Amino acid sequence: MKKYGLLLLVLMVSLTTVLAGCGGNNAGQGSSANTGANEAGGSNEVNAGSSGEEAVVEDAEPFTVSLRHIQIGDAKKYRKAILDDAVAKAEAEVPGLTFELDGVEDEVNRFTKLPAEMAAGNPPKIFDLFGGEGDALKYANAGRLLDLTPILEELGLADKFLNMGQFTLDGKAYGLPIGGSTEGFFYNKQLFAQYNIEVPTTLEELEQAAETLKSNEVTPMAMGSQAAWVPLMLANTLIGRYAGPESIYGFRDGSAAWNSPEVVAAFAKYKEWVDNGYFTKGELGVTYDAMLNEFLGGKAGMMFDGSWRASAFANPDLVKEITSEDVGYFAMPAVPDGKGDQTAVNGNYSNGYGFSSNLNEQELEAVKAFIKHLYKDDMQVRGLLEDALLPSMKLTDAAASEIEANLEDPVVKQIMGTMNEAGEAFSHFDSVVQSDVYSETEQQIQRLIAGESSPQEVGDALQQAQEAANAN
Amino acid sequence: MRSSLRNPYIYILFVVPTLGLYALFFFYPMLTSVGYGFTDWNGLEETNFIGFANFQQAFADSDFWNAVRNNMVFILFSVGVQVPLIVFFAILISQVRRFQSFYKTTVFVPSILSTAVIGILWGFMYDPEVGIINQFLGLFGVETIYWLADSNWALPAVLVTNAWQWMGFYIVLVLAAILSLPKEINEAASIDGAGGFRRAWYITVPLIKPIISVIVMLSIAGAMRVVDIVLVMTKGGPVGATDVMASYMVNRAIRYGDYGYGTALSIMIFAIALILTALYQLTFGKMRERVEF
Numbered sequence: 001m002k003k004y005g006l007l008l009l010v011l012m013v014s015l016t017t018v019l020a021g022c023g024g025n026n027a028g029q030g031s032s033a034n035t036g037a038n039e040a041g042g043s044n045e046v047n048a049g050s051s052g053e054e055a056v057v058e059d060a061e062p063f064t065v066s067l068r069h070i071q072i073g074d075a076k077k078y079r080k081a082i083l084d085d086a087v088a089k090a091e092a093e094v095p096g097l098t099f100e101l102d103g104v105e106d107e108v109n110r111f112t113k114l115p116a117e118m119a120a121g122n123p124p125k126i127f128d129l130f131g132g133e134g135d136a137l138k139y140a141n142a143g144r145l146l147d148l149t150p151i152l153e154e155l156g157l158a159d160k161f162l163n164m165g166q167f168t169l170d171g172k173a174y175g176l177p178i179g180g181s182t183e184g185f186f187y188n189k190q191l192f193a194q195y196n197i198e199v200p201t202t203l204e205e206l207e208q209a210a211e212t213l214k215s216n217e218v219t220p221m222a223m224g225s226q227a228a229w230v231p232l233m234l235a236n237t238l239i240g241r242y243a244g245p246e247s248i249y250g251f252r253d254g255s256a257a258w259n260s261p262e263v264v265a266a267f268a269k270y271k272e273w274v275d276n277g278y279f280t281k282g283e284l285g286v287t288y289d290a291m292l293n294e295f296l297g298g299k300a301g302m303m304f305d306g307s308w309r310a311s312a313f314a315n316p317d318l319v320k321e322i323t324s325e326d327v328g329y330f331a332m333p334a335v336p337d338g339k340g341d342q343t344a345v346n347g348n349y350s351n352g353y354g355f356s357s358n359l360n361e362q363e364l365e366a367v368k369a370f371i372k373h374l375y376k377d378d379m380q381v382r383g384l385l386e387d388a389l390l391p392s393m394k395l396t397d398a399a400a401s402e403i404e405a406n407l408e409d410p411v412v413k414q415i416m417g418t419m420n421e422a423g424e425a426f427s428h429f430d431s432v433v434q435s436d437v438y439s440e441t442e443q444q445i446q447r448l449i450a451g452e453s454s455p456q457e458v459g460d461a462l463q464q465a466q467e468a469a470n471a472n
Numbered sequence: 473m474r475s476s477l478r479n480p481y482i483y484i485l486f487v488v489p490t491l492g493l494y495a496l497f498f499f500y501p502m503l504t505s506v507g508y509g510f511t512d513w514n515g516l517e518e519t520n521f522i523g524f525a526n527f528q529q530a531f532a533d534s535d536f537w538n539a540v541r542n543n544m545v546f547i548l549f550s551v552g553v554q555v556p557l558i559v560f561f562a563i564l565i566s567q568v569r570r571f572q573s574f575y576k577t578t579v580f581v582p583s584i585l586s587t588a589v590i591g592i593l594w595g596f597m598y599d600p601e602v603g604i605i606n607q608f609l610g611l612f613g614v615e616t617i618y619w620l621a622d623s624n625w626a627l628p629a630v631l632v633t634n635a636w637q638w639m640g641f642y643i644v645l646v647l648a649a650i651l652s653l654p655k656e657i658n659e660a661a662s663i664d665g666a667g668g669f670r671r672a673w674y675i676t677v678p679l680i681k682p683i684i685s686v687i688v689m690l691s692i693a694g695a696m697r698v699v700d701i702v703l704v705m706t707k708g709g710p711v712g713a714t715d716v717m718a719s720y721m722v723n724r725a726i727r728y729g730d731y732g733y734g735t736a737l738s739i740m741i742f743a744i745a746l747i748l749t750a751l752y753q754l755t756f757g758k759m760r761e762r763v764e765f
Contacts, residue, residue, distance in 0.1 A: 115729050119515020142516035226621075226709060282600050284710035285621025439728050443535075443711075450623055450711040 060095035065366040066124035068114070072103040074317045075292070075309075078387040082379060090369035097366050099126075107227055110135065118144050125363050126370060129175045129354030131166025132431025133252070134438050136354060140174040146355040146367070148173040155372055160393045163349040166431045176375055177352040179308075179389035182345050182419055183233045183428075184331045186295065186309065186411070187302045188322055191218055197301075199328060203335050210278045213301040222300035223279035224291030225449055228442035229430070231270075231283075234304040235445055236428050237332045237346050238266035244340025245426035251466055252432050258466055259459035262339055267448060267455035269335070274449055284449060296320045306348075310388035310411040329414040331422065345418065347425025349392050381406075388412045390419070433466065440465035509736040514729045526736030536737060538712050539720035540744065542627060546698055546716065547748070549631045550691035558639055558687060559680075562646035563672050576647065579640035587637065591704030594633040595620065620706050623713040630714050634701050638694060642687050649683040650676060688756045696745055717741045 067087070071080035080103075087099045102124060104113055110130055117123040118139050129136055129145075139145050149172045152158045167175035185206075187199070192209075195216055200206035210220035225231045240248060243262035250256025257263070273279065280286050280294060292312060295303040298321030303309075313324035334342035353374070355367050373379070377399040383389040385406055395403070407413060419425075430438050444461055447453040453461070476482055509526060513519040530536055565575045582590065597603050598619035606616055619629040653676065661671050677684075699718035702708060708715035708723065715723075721741065725734025 111727050115515070116726055119729065119731065138516060144516070226707070281616070282618030282621035285600075285618055285626075285706075435728065446709065446711045452623075452711055 062096045062098065063362055063366075064098045064100045065126065065363050066102060067099045067370075068102045068104060068109060068124040068127035070104060070106040070109050070128045072105060073289075074315060075289075075312045077315070077317075078311055079383075079389070082382055082387065083374070086370065086374035086379060089373040090366065093369045093373070094365050096362075097369070099366075099370075107229075118142070121358075123356050125356045125359060126367060127354055127356075129167075129352060130431070131175060131177065131350040131352070132427075133433060134430065134435035136167050136175045137169050138435065139354070140169045140172075144357055145174040146357045146359060148176065148355065148371075151368055151371060155368065157371070157375060157393075160375075161349075162392055162394060163347075166350050166427070167352070167354075175352050175354040176371065177349040177392040178374070179351070179380075179383050179387075179392045180347060180349045181307045181351075181390060182331075182347050182415060182425070183237055183304065183306050184329055184345065184415070184418060185221075185302050185304050186313075187328045187330070188295070188298060188300070189326045189328050190322060191298065191301045192328070195301075199330055200333055201330075202333050206333055207273075207276075207278075209301070210273070210276070214277055219280050219294065219300040220278040220302060221273075221280070222291045222295040222303040223283045224286035224288045225279075225283040225446065226285055226287050228445050230288050230291065231445050231449060232430070232441060233306065233346075233428070235266065235270055235441075236430075237304075238269055238335075239263055239429070240340075240344060240346065240426050241332055241335045241338045241342065242266040242269070244338070245344040245424060246340060248426045248429050249432055251429060251437070252434075252470070254470060257459075258462035259456070264455050264459040265337075267458050270445075271448055271455050274451075284446060292318070293320075296322060298322055307412075307415045308387075308389060310409065310415060311386070313411055314388075314409055324409055324411045327411050329411055329418060331418045341423040343421065343423040344426055345422040346428060347419070347422075348428050348431065350428065350431045352392070384412065385409075388415070390416070434469040434472075436469045437462065437465045505735050506739060508732055509739045511732045513732040513735075515731050516729070519732070522732070526733050527740070529733060530736055530740055535712055535715070536717075536720055536740075539708075539715040539717050542714065543696065543698075543716045545627060546631065546634070546695035547692055549635070550695045551688055554635050554639060554642075555684065555688055555691060557635075558642045558646055559677065559684060561639070562643045562650055563676060565643065565647055566650040566676075567668070576644060579643050581640065582637050583641035585637070587700040588704050590633060590637050591701055594629075594636075595705055598629055621710055623710055626706055626710060626713045630702060630705055633705065634698060637701065638691075642690070645687065646680060646683055649680045653679050685756050689752060692748060692752055696748065717744070 069080070069083055070076070071083055087101070091097050091099060106128075109128060114123060114127060114129075121144070123144065129139075131137075136145065149158075152173060161177065162180065164173055164177070167173055167177065191197075191213065192199070195212050195218075197209045197212055198205065200209050213220040223231060223234075236248070242265045243256060243260065247256035247260075247263065251258060280291065280300065286294075291303065292305075292309065294300045296312070296319055307329075310324070310327075310329075312318050313322070313327045331343075331345050353370075359367060375393065377393070377395055380391040380393050380395060381399050381402050384391055384403055388409060388411070407416075429441070433441075440462055444453060444458040448455065448458050508519075510521055510523060511519045512522050512525075561579065565572060565579070568575060585593075597605050600606055600616050600618045600621070603619070605619070606614075609617065617625055619625050657675055657679070658671055661675055666674070697718060698716055699722065702714050702716055702719045703722075706714045708719045712720075717737070718741070721734050721737040724730045724737060
């Protein structure tokens, strides 16, 4: 009997120890789960209270809303200032609200962090979001994004956006573009004057300009291809020229093929420029920031980049040899035998903010306040004047004339002028094709640059990926 | 008491809690991830069972095999180049009388730096324009080499950086083994007229064989799981020239959201690791017998 007693005792002790260990674990998990539940449950209580008679509470229950942005670093400080302003106004409007800002580098957020959070189901409440098949529409389809249609109705913003295509699924809005952009050539006026180069209006003139720069030991076009989206900007516009603006949309519905002669011609032109040494040497190891530095340091004559870069030329922390006075802008010239409108330019309304579908009442209020204060005329005007971000919203006459009166940045003026002359605008294919196809384009463009694939092989590989994705 | 300890079930009871925890934190995750390897899980949409499709894809995926090959280069470089150098430097330092601890500390320093720091540091040294390596080579008229941007040079550049980071740690290990050898043997040999090289090759190296075997094993293990230095320095580029298995898997799983395929890749990596372990046991592992002085 005695020995069983002992056995029992030992068992009890060992079990207790184990359970205590497990208990610790459970407590940890439990508390984190509780925080989640509190956010949901607790706030409901608050709301129940606030919807009642004591709606006007002096000091409301403090709560935080996470906000992921990509405005980090010197080149984006103007954009951050605009965001900070909107955040401050929204915080002032909603009692108890504090936004928890979380700045993450653009590419890391878009391609690594946000997708992982979306998969795990715990994205921030408000986050920087790109439009299109690979981003907003994919997440919307999986039910991760908040349907903004009722909020837009409520705030009177429903018809205010110029182009919501990349954020719209089945007629519902799932994200709001913060601005528009176009892509083209920036050039260094000093270097062009020094070597008597005229602003190119034809493809031959452009290539002649590159030859002149090269023979004077200046990099013709700054290029940082370590991240593949950078060379893809130029590739996209070349495709738009050779295969026509419609082709960009045609890959998805099958009316255009990546391995058609026109698209391959675009890749072949790209490859020709690589072989001719028109781009930064060792471009596959050069980052996007280093590409800007090369151009700002006066070491490159041209740079194909997005209009958003214009603000960097006016940023005293970044400029070196040249300032925005010395920078010119022109669109890709027409190409011989190019299909479609040869004056069309790339036009994107693809970057903006999205919102988690997992919001409680209180957080929804915060989101509404955020949208209300960020997406309005004066912020759009500031975006253009301070940050070279083209408006994504239809502006009132007053706002338009304010821009007219105050726009001084010479580069932004040229970009606006170029856009106005353009016949039409075409998207970047990254917002049109599926993410599998897009990731294939990233690999193939680098293979093309490294000389591991011919233009035809690139086209064939992409068409194969496109057909596989369309079949799904 | 005595009889209860004779009862085998008692012992089982004692290990049950541990086994439970082990199953919960090791077997369960492993089994579920094996399960996910047979699905098209992408984190967002409905998960479907797709049989061996992921593995078929992996076997046909030339980029993955390229990453496997790069991993093998890492292993060969560790075992074939690093280990002999480690032994060489350890013997060299063991012969030094003055400032021995200074050398010991110096060679050890890289292994306490974080990989991110080392990657960025060497990134500057490899810089084509201002990097010290190209500037030095330029003195001899060597043309600019785009170390991290050139498919031919990127992998050697990363290999050297990785070797620099870890060699010091192993040198200190080998040094400890050498210094613990009885002095009499070496003295006897030198009285018999053996020179420094002969004493190193015929006496020191055979006596430290067990520790060399351990270092080979650690080097293989280190080279198998190398990923951080690659991600910091090149992100696997240019065009996959420095992609290793782990970086390729992370890219597929996280960046492209192919969790199912990524899991299948991780299972394949596990299988490759098993094969390598077997190979090691059949070769270097046999060297681990005790050496009697």
